[in-house]
Amino acid sequence: MTLVPVTYKGGIYQHDIVIDLIEDLGGYVVQKHVLAQEVVLQCFVPKDDIELIREISRPIFGEVTDSPLVGTEIAIVSMSLEIHHLPHPSCDIAEYVRRIGAKSNMVSLARGPGKRITGLNDEERDVINEHDIAVYLMGNFETCIEHKMPILLRGINVPVVVCGGPDKETLIKIIDPPVEGYVGGVGRFMRRTKEADQLDKLDEIIAEITRVLEKKRDDLAKDPLSVAPARLMNLIKEKVPAILEVTSPTPLTVQMSGLRVKLPYDTFAPELRAMEIEDGIKLGDIAEIEPSRMRDYILVRVLPFSETNTVI
Amino acid sequence: MLAVEYFEVECPEPVGAEYYKQITNDVLLDHNLLKVIDKLHISIDPKVPVFVAVGILKPITTVVRVGDIANINPQEGKMTLVITDETYLARMLKVFWEHFGKERVEQPDRFTVILYNVKEEAKEIEELVIGHPGETLNKDLIYALRCIAPEGFRLRSERFENGKFSFVASENTLAEDIDTLVKEKFALMGETP
Numbered sequence: 001m002t003l004v005p006v007t008y009k010g011g012i013y014q015h016d017i018v019i020d021l022i023e024d025l026g027g028y029v030v031q032k033h034v035l036a037q038e039v040v041l042q043c044f045v046p047k048d049d050i051e052l053i054r055e056i057s058r059p060i061f062g063e064v065t066d067s068p069l070v071g072t073e074i075a076i077v078s079m080s081l082e083i084h085h086l087p088h089p090s091c092d093i094a095e096y097v098r099r100i101g102a103k104s105n106m107v108s109l110a111r112g113p114g115k116r117i118t119g120l121n122d123e124e125r126d127v128i129n130e131h132d133i134a135v136y137l138m139g140n141f142e143t144c145i146e147h148k149m150p151i152l153l154r155g156i157n158v159p160v161v162v163c164g165g166p167d168k169e170t171l172i173k174i175i176d177p178p179v180e181g182y183v184g185g186v187g188r189f190m191r192r193t194k195e196a197d198q199l200d201k202l203d204e205i206i207a208e209i210t211r212v213l214e215k216k217r218d219d220l221a222k223d224p225l226s227v228a229p230a231r232l233m234n235l236i237k238e239k240v241p242a243i244l245e246v247t248s249p250t251p252l253t254v255q256m257s258g259l260r261v262k263l264p265y266d267t268f269a270p271e272l273r274a275m276e277i278e279d280g281i282k283l284g285d286i287a288e289i290e291p292s293r294m295r296d297y298i299l300v301r302v303l304p305f306s307e308t309n310t311v312i
Numbered sequence: 313m314l315a316v317e318y319f320e321v322e323c324p325e326p327v328g329a330e331y332y333k334q335i336t337n338d339v340l341l342d343h344n345l346l347k348v349i350d351k352l353h354i355s356i357d358p359k360v361p362v363f364v365a366v367g368i369l370k371p372i373t374t375v376v377r378v379g380d381i382a383n384i385n386p387q388e389g390k391m392t393l394v395i396t397d398e399t400y401l402a403r404m405l406k407v408f409w410e411h412f413g414k415e416r417v418e419q420p421d422r423f424t425v426i427l428y429n430v431k432e433e434a435k436e437i438e439e440l441v442i443g444h445p446g447e448t449l450n451k452d453l454i455y456a457l458r459c460i461a462p463e464g465f466r467l468r469s470e471r472f473e474n475g476k477f478s479f480v481a482s483e484n485t486l487a488e489d490i491d492t493l494v495k496e497k498f499a500l501m502g503e504t505p
Contacts, residue, residue, distance in 0.1 A: 084463040114464025114483045115361055139462065140331040141358040165331050187331055190338040190459070 001026060003044040003228070005070030007101055008053070010062030015039045018057050025049045028230035030071055030254050031103075042070045042101045044230050068210045070101035071230060071254045075131035075158075079112030079139070084188060090137055092193045093163070093186075096202045097135075097209065103253050105131065105294075109152075118148045125155045126293040132256045133159045133213060135205070136179075140165030140187035146174040153177060159212045163187075163205060180215070181208040213256070220257060223304040226286035227277060227312045229254045232302065236261065239275050242268065258287070261298040265291040269298055278312050286310055318351040318501050324359065332356060336460050343456045348372060348449060351501050356462065362486075363461045365479040366497040366505070369453075372446035376400050378407075379438030382425070386434045393425040404442045411440070453477060476505060 003026075008018060012034060019029055019041065027045035045053060054064050074097055078090040094104040107127055111119040128134045134156065138145045145164050153160065159180040164171050165187025172182055183205050193202060233252045236259070237243055243251050246262050253260040261272065269291075273284030283289070283300070286308045292299040305311050321336065323329035336354060340346045352367040378384075381400050382393040395401055408417045408427065418426045430437070450472045457479045458468075465481035469490055478494045480486060487493075491505075498505045 080463055082463055083459055113462075114466075115358070116483055117464060140328045141325055141356075141462070142328070143325070143358040144361075144462075166325075166327055188335065188462075189331065190335050190342070 002047045003027060003230070004047045004050070005067055005101060006043060006045055006050065006053075007065050007067040007070065008039075008041040008043065008057065008062055009065070010039055010057060010060055012037050012039050014060050015041075015062070017060070018053065018062060021053060021056055025052070028228075028234060030230055030233065031101075031250060042067065044071060044228075067101035069097060069206075069213070071256065072102050072132045072213055073130075073253055073255045073260065074102045074104045074209065075107045075128050075134040076104050077112075077128060077134050077136045077152075078106055078108045079137065081108045082113075084113070085137065088192060089163075089186060089189055093135065093137065093202065093205060096193075097206065100206060102209075103250055107134075112152075115144050115147050118151055120152050120154060122155075123293055128156055129158055130260070130292060130294065130299055131158055132216065133161065133209060135209065136160060136162045138162060138164040138187065142166050142170060142174055145171070146176075149175045149179075150177065153179065159216060161205070161208050161212055180212045183208050216256060220304075223306050224311060225257055225302045225304055226308045226310050227302055229257065229259045229300075229302060231312075232259055232277075232283075232287075232300065235277060236272070236275070240268065240271060257304075258302050259300040260292060260294070261300060262295075263298060264296045265298050266296070272298060272300070281310060281312060286312070315346050316349050316352060318353070320353050320500070322353070322355040322500075324357060328356065328358065332460070339456050339459045343452055343459075345453060345456055351503070353497050353501050354460070355497055358462070361462070361465070361483055362493075363465050363479075363481045364490075364493055364497055365457050365460070365477075366494055366501070367477055368501070368503060369449070369475045369477065371475060372449065374445065375441045376443035376445065377438060378404060378440045378442060381442075384434045384437060389429055391427045391430065391434060391437065393427070395423045395425065398422070400443045407440060407442050454479065471505075476503070478505060 022029060022043050022045055025046055027043055029041050029043045031042040033040040050064060076090060076094040078085045090106060094106050097104045107124060109124055110121060111117055161181035162171060162175060162179050163183045163186040166184055168182050168184035171184050186201050186205065193199060233254055236252060242263060248262045251262045269289050273289050275283045277283055286303055288301045290299045321329045321333045323332065348369055350368045350370045355364045381397040382395050385392045412427060412430055416428045416430060454470050461481045464483050467486055468481040469486055471478045480490045494505055
């Protein structure tokens with residue numbers, strides 16, 4: 001059964017029918033937002049059953065759309081938190097990827113700006129490495145990008161998409177070591193992205209992120225994970241009731257090969273390790289449970305089949 | 313940039329120059345500064361790196377008077393002022409307190425100010441000066457130029473006198489000959505610093 005990421009949008013009335021249906025079909029609801037009279041569900045559903053969900057949700061005016069970024073956590077790396085980069089373009093891009101299902105976090109560097117003074121400290125590096133992909137938002141000058149990128153990529157082992165002012169060909173030429181994705185013509189700007197051509201640029205960024213993530217998904221499929229992170233999410237919700245008390249918008253953040261659990265590490269890590277998944281297999285056996293560098297959260301990295309010899 | 317007589321951005325990278333022209337336009341527009349700038353020349357060299365902005369301002373002679381922001385209705389023993397623009401309200405109250413004393417000034421709501429038992433005629437009160445828009449221009453302009461300059465250019469030298477301004481910023485220690493640099497850029501506009 002192949003699960004595909006989709007977004008369901010519809011009225012609040014009778015939306016539980018859709019949730020039940022998704023769960024009965026073997027799918028998972030990753031995020032649920034209730035906005036006034038509207039419900040947005042980000043979920044994984046079996047590929048063959050999308051039509052069925054469409055049909056059942058038609059009488060209640062529900063809409064099912066593909067959203068390839070559901071279940072991914074993206075780091076939007078902004079060079080600083082100053083007016084130069086915020087709210088445009090950093091927030092515009094972070095918000096845009098959220099619309100199609102990704103969970104985006106903005107990572108702002110302490111010493112991002114400048115050419116000579118630029119640097120990446122260990123905390124920033126580790127936080128970026130906790131995500132599925134990092135999107136670097138650079139400035140407008142070739143000279144600076146060429147000079148800074150080798151420093152900013154040091155120790156980063158997640159796929160990187162670089163956005164910068166010069167065109168794509170120039171970016172490919174000047175960035176060394178090469179990264180996975182490039183988007184040209186999106187450097188520093190000081191206006192809201194609302195015109196058609198600016199929105200096209202944002203779509204181009206999404207397309208590049210999706211392309212890079214699809215590649216990562218294909219690589220993961222070659223050595224499947226011992227348990228699907230979305231399934232793990234539901235299990236934790238069931239077995240660790242403390243997670244229901246967390247007020248964060250996404251207490252459990254699903255990633256492509258893991259999960260961020262927003263509970264204190266020291267208190268809950270032993271409980272998570274001992275949590276039984278099925279037939280006596282514990283979470284500690286098939287996943288690494290590490291302290292996250294983000295606050296005192298827990299990071300669960302699910303191990304692949306080749307390491308555990310188990311698939312649940 | 314219709315109101316600006318001369319506006320150029322100079323940079324060894326043509327793409328960068330184009331972006332910075334747009335950024336400058338957006339920032340000045342946001343800060344409402346386009347109408348006070350007469351000439352502006354920006355030069356950026358990311359290789360050095362250095363950012364230079366030189367320019368000339370239009371003369372600002374206007375002052376804001378009570379009559380510009382309020383309508384005065386003289387009544388028996390009191391005067392009621394109906395406020396039309398709140399921007400200078402706080403400064404106007406301060407002037408009134410100094411002139412008439414706090415006990416004679418009352419503000420019952422956001423858009424009304426009442427003066428009790430004042431000797432002056434309505435005409436005289438209308439003529440009271442409450443603000444000089446040019447006073448804060450210096451600060452506003454330097455803030456705007458800091459927004460325009462590439463980030464990380466933390467070492468700055470700013471000059472602002474006789475309606476002419478120069479702003480030099482860099483990431484590294486500024487070279488001693490910035491005066492020559494500023495002079496060169498002014499010469500490009502056909503002016504002297």
